[in-house]
Amino acid sequence: MQQPPRTLYLDDANDAVVILDQTRLPAEVAYVPLTTAEEAWRAIKDLLVRGAPAIGVTAALGLYIHMKRFVQEKSPDTDAFLIEAKRVGAYLNTSRPTAVNLQWATKVMCDAIAPYANKTEEETYNTKQSPAYAQPATLLQILRDTAMQIYNDDINNNRSIGQHGATLLKPGMGILTHCNAGALATAGYGTALAPIYCAHEQGMSLRVYADETRPVLQGARLTAFELQTAGVDVTLLCDNMAATVMANGWVDIIFVGADRVAANGDTANKIGTLGVAIMAKHYGIPFYVCAPFSTIDPATPTGREIIIEQRDPAEVTDLWYAQPMAPAGVKVYNPSFDVTPAELITGYITENGVLLPPF
Ligand code: MRU
Numbered sequence: 001m002q003q004p005p006r007t008l009y010l011d012d013a014n015d016a017v018v019i020l021d022q023t024r025l026p027a028e029v030a031y032v033p034l035t036t037a038e039e040a041w042r043a044i045k046d047l048l049v050r051g052a053p054a055i056g057v058t059a060a061l062g063l064y065i066h067m068k069r070f071v072q073e074k075s076p077d078t079d080a081f082l083i084e085a086k087r088v089g090a091y092l093n094t095s096r097p098t099a100v101n102l103q104w105a106t107k108v109m110c111d112a113i114a115p116y117a118n119k120t121e122e123e124t125y126n127t128k129q130s131p132a133y134a135q136p137a138t139l140l141q142i143l144r145d146t147a148m149q150i151y152n153d154d155i156n157n158n159r160s161i162g163q164h165g166a167t168l169l170k171p172g173m174g175i176l177t178h179c180n181a182g183a184l185a186t187a188g189y190g191t192a193l194a195p196i197y198c199a200h201e202q203g204m205s206l207r208v209y210a211d212e213t214r215p216v217l218q219g220a221r222l223t224a225f226e227l228q229t230a231g232v233d234v235t236l237l238c239d240n241m242a243a244t245v246m247a248n249g250w251v252d253i254i255f256v257g258a259d260r261v262a263a264n265g266d267t268a269n270k271i272g273t274l275g276v277a278i279m280a281k282h283y284g285i286p287f288y289v290c291a292p293f294s295t296i297d298p299a300t301p302t303g304r305e306i307i308i309e310q311r312d313p314a315e316v317t318d319l320w321y322a323q324p325m326a327p328a329g330v331k332v333y334n335p336s337f338d339v340t341p342a343e344l345i346t347g348y349i350t351e352n353g354v355l356l357p358p359f
Helices: 037-045 052-074 078-093 100-116 121-128 136-166 194-201 218-229 239-247 273-283
Strands: 008-011 016-020 031-034 174-177 207-211 233-237 253-256 260-262 267-270 287-290 337-340 347-350 353-355
Touching: 008 052, 008 136, 016 052, 031 037, 031 052, 037 052, 037 078, 052 078, 052 100, 052 136, 078 100, 078 136, 100 136, 136 194, 136 287, 136 347, 136 353, 174 239, 207 218, 207 239, 218 233, 233 239, 239 273, 253 273, 267 273, 273 287, 273 337
Parallel strands: 174 207, 174 253, 207 233, 253 287, 287 347
Antiparallel strands: 008 016, 016 031, 260 267, 267 337, 347 353
């Protein structure tokens, strides 16, 4: 199977997180080095890198790169190092609000070095006596190891999601997916597309229907691109064609990703997912959310508490057109995500198995 281009990687020699610029796909495969926290923030905000797990990995690596530069330029003591890491983690969290993997990843990073913070005077003294633990160079190494762990765990978890999800597939099945929850949305292999890749690697022939996913077209530009690259049979649909495809009997199962799963199972994902779930219920098609445990947020009780990102109206009025396709100044509603209530979800495919009710 031909792999899609790598989503991102750490370039130690140049102190950079190198990301594939997904705004230029599928026309151009171009990589951009991120060398500061500000560049990482901007790349996440502007969707150069996107997809909940990929955003988390970028933030973790971006935090590490920032701290490496900070140590080189400012020679901080341990306390200053810890304060700066916390500040930058909080700053990166503001780039996008809905995907919990972002806050999860910066928290994992800050927690890895937290044992060296908030010490009593005596503990601080003792810690400082133990350079193997407390020096900024050591903390930097902990941050690098932690970020790489997040990166590698993501790929491994996705492979497990793929193996578990593939048990639900049979040769010749039609699968509908929305947005891009593939290799490009993660450090590799994807979540909603992972079962498809896994089955494809086993030689199973499948038909995939990819919603184009207005307004930013992650389905058309990214899902169609990566499935076609991998040699999977993919058919692109406008979002408003999904009901017809289901009514035709062409869809046997639906796999989508998630940006945040609330404690009660309500799931935020790309705008339009809710409509797909409602249609699936009508046509009796199983609807699965594919996501690692890092996307499950026990601190958010229900979908009502999930913050939904609102994006630039120009994505709706201007983005793909030679000239604006709406009257100047028209009011635009452009939420990036919606919440699918748990009762519409057949099950959750995670790295630990397929979770089915009763949960
Ligand atoms: O706005 P995006 O492109 O970041 O939205 C992506 C999605 O909604 C994905 O389905 C979700 O992040 C899961 S990615 C494995």
